[in-house]
Amino acid sequence: MFDVTVIEDPAAAAVSLDPVRARLLAELAAGPASAAMLAPKVGLPRQKVNYHLKTLEKHGLVELAGERRKGNVTERLMRASAASYVISPGALGAVQPDPERDRDRLSAHWLIALAARLLRDMGALLTGAAKARKRLATFALDGEVRFASAADRAAFVAELTQGVEGLVRKYHAADAADGRDHRLVIALHPKVRDEEPRLPTSDQELTE
Known part of the structure; x- marks a missing residue:
């Protein structure tokens, strides 16, 4: 079982978004189970669960x-193909985000488009690596920084840009015949709060 699988096929994406099938995937990510074992957990007849399982199996989800004998019936034990799933923007076809459309470093929309392309590309690379039975060479860096002011944030971005551009100039080998191109994406955005402040619901609250 993979830790994360990127769903690239539009039909598979539609199947995974069905609430009942998403619940079945969550149950099967916890361990193998048969339609009869899953039926009481999702509140559906065994035959209906079996139908959903066959649909999920058809799309590789x-x-x-294994199989087990229970009385005169042989039960098929199914498991999820991954612990979790994410849908590639490529499944949206022509309406997927395109970072080449508007290259604005300070735009949140461009950041989303970059993230979408990263997800799409990683899905394709993982699929290729799995078929070739090769390990995919990747690197990620994640951290948090608190800025005392907007000016400090701007200064950080300027220094980061200068530093990264210097490294790119140092190591970029445009004429290396046996080299391989890599894509570098660095993102900086406000951290999402665990709980957003509740909006006031009365005139009294608005004036307090």
Whole structure:
């Protein structure tokens, strides 16, 4: 079982978004189970669960983990093909975000488009690496920084840009015949608060 699988096929994406099938995927990510075992957990007849499982299996979202004999019936034990799933923007076809459309370093929309391309590209690379049975060479850096002021944030961005551009100039080998191109994406954005402040609901609250 993979930790994360990127869903690239539009039909598979539609299947995974169905609430019942998403619940079945969550149950099967915890361990193998049969339609009869899952039925009481999702509140559906075994036959209906079996129908959903076959649909998920058709799109590669679940797979056969084994079989067991129960009375005169042989039960198929299914498991999720991954612990979690994410849908590639490529599944949206022509309406997927395009970072080449408006290259604005200070635009949140451009940042989303970059993230979408990163997700799409990683999905394609993971698929290729799995078929070739090769390990994919990647690197990620994640951290947090608190700025005392907007001026400090601007200064940080300027120094970061200068530093990264210097490294790119140092290591970029445009004429290396056996080299391989890599894409570098660095993002900086406000941290999402765990709980946003509740909006006032009365005139009294508005004036307090």
